[in-house]
Amino acid sequence: MxxxxxxxxxxxxxxxxxxxxxxxxxxxxxxxxxxxxxxxxxxxxxxxxxxxxxxxxxxxxxxxxxxxxxxxxxxxxxxxxxxxxxxxxxxxxxxxxxxxxxxxxxxxxxxxxxxxxxxxxxPRRLPQPVAEQWYGRGIHDRVSDPAAFAGQHVVIIGGGDSAFDWAHQLRGRAASVALIHRSDRYRAHAATVAEVHAAAAAGETLLHPFHELHDVIAEDGRIVALDLKDIKAKSTRRIRADVVLPMLGFxxxxxxxxxxxxxxxxxxxxxxxxxxxxxxxxxxxxxxxxxxxxxxxxxxxxxxxxxxxxxxxxxxxxxxxxxxxxxxxxxxxxxxxx
Ligand SMILES: Cc1cc2nc3c(=O)[nH]c(=O)nc-3n(C[C@H](O)[C@H](O)[C@H](O)COP(=O)(O)OP(=O)(O)OC[C@H]3O[C@@H](n4cnc5c(N)ncnc54)[C@H](O)[C@@H]3O)c2cc1C
CATH class of the missing domain: 3.50.50.60 (FAD/NAD(P)-binding domain)
Structure with a gap:
């Protein structure tokens, strides 16, 4: 142009x-x-x-x-x-x-x-090679239209302001919101962390400290679940996921x-x-x-x-x-x- x-x-x-x-x-x-x-x-x-x-x-x-x-x-x-x-x-x-x-x-x-x-x-990308092929097809590191996640099972990965802000903002719009972080120490604003903790206590948000992505489970070419690894217990668990939002900083x-x-x-x-x-x-x-x-x-x-x-x-x-x-x-x- x-x-x-x-x-x-x-x-x-x-x-x-x-x-x-x-x-x-x-x-x-x-x-x-x-x-x-x-x-x-x-x-x-x-x-x-x-x-x-x-x-x-x-x-x-x-x-x-x-x-x-x-x-x-x-x-x-x-x-x-x-x-x-x-x-x-x-x-x-x-x-x-x-x-x-x-x-x-x-x-x-x-x-x-x-x-x-x-x-x-x-945006810093997920380190797990299994994630790479899903960028743009269920894994999104930028949120341009939160309304697009209405009724979806959303998994947010990260422990900073963006992760917590989106966990807070998507609660009630998405079918479910889960927040995954490698530790239980969060860098986000204390007030937002407190809000997300309160939502987790009320069963409205799933909080998974000490977990990381282990595998992406797909059916018919779309993400349906994630396997998470508990980095302390070394066990894995499966959670529902339509959309994954890595918020890992820049x-x-x-x-x-x-x-x-x-x-x-x-x-x-x-x-x-x-x-x-x-x-x-x-x-x-x-x-x-x-x-x-x-x-x-x-x-x-x-x-x-x-x-x-x-x-x-x-x-x-x-x-x-x-x-x-x-x-x-x-x-x-x-x-x-x-
Ligand atoms: C956690 C934290 C707290 C801070 N607190 C304070 C504080 O309290 N007080 C204070 O004075 N300072 C603070 N700072 C420092 C302050 O943020 C920086 O000094 C300030 O942002 C510098 O402004 P800037 O416009 O020079 O650059 P930036 O804010 O870095 O903006 C540069 C922009 O250039 C763009 N850009 C770069 N390369 C390209 C390219 N090739 N093409 C197109 N775009 C490009 C980037 O995308 C970016 O948007 C803090 C910094 C951090 C990280």
């Missing part, structure tokens, strides 16, 4: 990328984000949506998912797109225009802000970014104080970059995103100042532009 050339394309919809998107709009630049995940928020959405953050300016405490919601709202006020499910796998450059290439699309752009955090996330990989002629050290892109990478028109902000004194924090990423975008705007339009002035004076917000 031929897309419009945007001024700035941001790789990554984590906090640094979302703030960069806002900032680009504020500077009057056209922008877009491409992210490998199915929803914005980066590590906050993928790893700790239910945790409080205490060290972001202006919020004595805020849930990670609420900070993401505010960042998305702030970025969205200029109507610039966020393209999810788009993992950047290559960078091309011709006639002064970059093109970021994903598996399904191409995004032409005049400048790039790499805000790729710790790299592109992919693995990340900076992948193609390492091959773009940037200076990469320990999976981090070296930048100077202007967030320049050494390749003209390519900037980096947030956890992906490094420089002397670097702090990997959300607050730091915001500042770096602003610096990167202001430099990118000046690079594309040299007549525009690097320094934007104060937002409280900007005409774009309906204020007097002085």
């Amino acid at each position: 031929a897309r419009e050339i945007r001024d700035i394309t941001i790789i990554g919809a984590g906090p640094a990328g979302l703030f960069a998107q806002f900032y680009a709009g504020m500077r009057g630049a056209t922008a877009q984000i491409v992210d490998a995940l199915s929803e914005p928020g980066g590590q906050l959405t993928a790893l700790y949506p239910e945790k409080y953050i205490f060290d972001v300016g202006g919020f004595p405490k805020i849930l990670a998912k609420d900070l993401v919601r505010s960042l998305v709202e702030q970025a969205a006020q200029f109507g610039q797109p966020v393209h999810c499910n788009q993992r950047v796998i290559a960078l091309e450059e011709a006639d002064g225009i970059f093109t970021l290439v994903t598996e399904t699309d191409r995004f032409p752009t005049r400048a790039i802000v790499v805000a790729a955090g710790i790299g592109a996330f992919a 693995v990340s990989d900076i992948g193609a970014l390492a091959d773009w002629g940037l200076q990469v050290e320990n999976d981090e892109i070296v930048v100077n104080s202007q967030m320049e990478t050494g390749r003209a028109g390519v900037y980096a902000a947030g956890d992906i970059n490094t420089y002397p004194g670097k702090l990997k924090l959300i607050a730091t990423g915001f500042g770096e995103a602003a610096t990167a975008v202001n430099q990118a705007v000046h690079h594309i339009y040299p007549e525009k100042k690097v320094n934007p002035g104060h937002s409280s004076n900007l005409a774009i917000f309906g204020q007097k532009d002085d």
Whole structure:
């Protein structure tokens, strides 16, 4: 699909990328984000949506998912797109225009802000080889439509926030919900763990600590049950299953970014104080970059995103100042532009 050339394309919809998107709009630049995940928020959405953050300016405490919601709202006020499910796998450059290439699309752009955090996330897959052939045919590591599981026997594997959130949310919709975990120590939010324990005590959810997948039982090409192994007693038991949801966290990989002629050290892109990478028109902000004194924090990423975008705007339009002035004076917000 031929897309419009945007001024700035941001790789990554984590906090640094979302703030960069806002900032680009504020500077009057056209922008877009491409992210490998199915929803914005980066590590906050993928790893700790239910945790409080205490060290972001202006919020004595805020849930990670609420900070993401505010960042998305702030970025969205200029109507610039966020393209999810788009993992950047290559960078091309011709006639002064970059093109970021994903598996399904191409995004032409005049400048790039790499805000790729710790790299592109992919759901961690079940280690048992027997599971592999059932991915997409009964085993799903992403839930896009919970209504699809109505009346089904659902087995969730994992002990973190996603596993517990889905155990909680599917109870009452699915015919049954079972939660399998290798231990009885759970990483999920304490309140959700307590809710699922209460549901288990009431017989509404099946909780199987110290168990792991042993075998997939199928009839007529569809999953009908799982054999679970009790890793303490070494025994096996069979439970009904139509759908299996492995919620085992994510693995990340900076992948193609390492091959773009940037200076990469320990999976981090070296930048100077202007967030320049050494390749003209390519900037980096947030956890992906490094420089002397670097702090990997959300607050730091915001500042770096602003610096990167202001430099990118000046690079594309040299007549525009690097320094934007104060937002409280900007005409774009309906204020007097002085
Ligand atoms: C458990 C935990 C708790 C934390 N608590 C705090 C805290 O209290 N305070 C604090 O300041 N920080 C905290 N952090 C750190 C904070 O989450 C990070 O500093 C922050 O997320 C970095 O933001 P980012 O936008 O740079 O990158 P990320 O949040 O990592 O986002 C990067 C995005 O880029 C995308 N991406 C990467 N590669 C590609 C590619 N090739 N193509 C397309 N998309 C790609 C990824 O999918 C991801 O969505 C915590 C981290 C963890 C793990």
